[in-house]
Amino acid sequence: MNSSSPILLFDSGVGGLTVLAELRQLMPKAPVIYAADMAGLPYGTKTEAEVAARVAGLLGRMAERYNPRLICIACNTASTIALGMVREVLETPIVGTVPAIKPAAALTKTGTIGLLGTQATVRQGYVDDLEREFASDKTLLRYGANDLVALGEHKLRGESVSVDEVAKAARGLVLQVGGEDLDTVVLACTHFPLLEPELREAFGKHVTFVHGAQGIARRIAHLLEGERFSFWSKSFAVTTGELDDFRRLAGAFERHGITRLKRF
Numbered sequence: 083m084n085s086s087s088p089i090l091l092f093d094s095g096v097g098g099l100t101v102l103a104e105l106r107q108l109m110p111k112a113p114v115i116y117a118a119d120m121a122g123l124p125y126g127t128k129t130e131a132e133v134a135a136r137v138a139g140l141l142g143r144m145a146e147r148y149n150p151r152l153i154c155i156a157c158n159t160a161s162t163i164a165l166g167m168v169r170e171v172l173e174t175p176i177v178g179t180v181p182a183i184k185p186a187a188a189l190t191k192t193g194t195i196g197l198l199g200t201q202a203t204v205r206q207g208y209v210d211d212l213e214r215e216f217a218s219d220k221t222l223l224r225y226g227a228n229d230l231v232a233l234g235e236h237k238l239r240g241e242s243v244s245v246d247e248v249a250k251a252a253r254g255l256v257l258q259v260g261g262e263d264l265d266t267v268v269l270a271c272t273h274f275p276l277l278e279p280e281l282r283e284a285f286g287k288h289v290t291f292v293h294g295a296q297g298i299a300r301r302i303a304h305l306l307e308g309e310r311f312s313f314w315s316k317s318f319a320v321t322t323g324e325l326d327d328f329r330r331l332a333g334a335f336e337r338h339g340i341t342r343l344k345r346f
């Protein structure tokens with residue numbers, strides 16, 4: 083393995099920064115290419131076929147262009163739809179991001195767990211399988227809160243996002259039958275931890291939020307244990323969308339050690 087070969091973190095937008103933040107704790111200087119499919123954002127309102135085509139096509143091209151040592155699909159929507167198919171065609175090791183139902187099931191006291199994801203994620207068979215395996219004795223309430231994705235994007239561009247807006251976008255989870263018993267909510271979209279302070283305020287102190295970013299970062303670090311990195315090869319971020327818009331995120335990327343932003 084070439085020591086300048088980077089880790090590729092892929093998301094439809096800025097959600098993957100929640101994974102990068104945790105990865106930086108474990109591997110502060112590893113070269114990372116952050117790839118945002120801003121031209122395809124949001125994934126959560128797309129069909130399975132649309133998401134699969136974009137993710138497989140882009141990751142294939144990116145793997146060829148950047149020769150990453152590992153790809154992390156830092157997006158629940160893309161992972162629950164396309165992880166298996168991308169793994170079949172690429173030789174690069176791939177770490178996915180799947181809803182943290184297992185830890186939530188271990189935490190809940192009331193036995194009622196909420197799953198807040200995109201509309202596309204909450205309807206996946208992948209989620210049915212996780213529910214069957216880890217939460218068959220619990221009640222799992224699902225809600226597709228697509229509007230939270232845009233709010234996370236706005237927040238990282240420095241725009242103001244109110245607790246009211248966040249509460250409105252997530253309210254459908256609590257309004258379901260049994261919603262008053264929720265004590266644990268899985269943030270099953272990498273954008274949502276960006277809004278954790280607002281979500282905490284909106285849901286109240288009795289609700290604990292769980293997401294997978296830390297576990298994913300640990301998994302990446304474990305898979306790359308013992309590998310050499312040349313620290314002079316710099317991290318950067320690419321977008322499939324407009325560079326002018328991407329540059330509005332410069333501050334957010336800089337907080338994670340990325341100062342070069344380019345078009346893919």
Ligand code: DGL
Binds near residue numbers: 097125156157
């Ligand atoms: N960040 C992505 C996820 O984890 C989804 C955002 C989108 O709808 O594009 O599901």
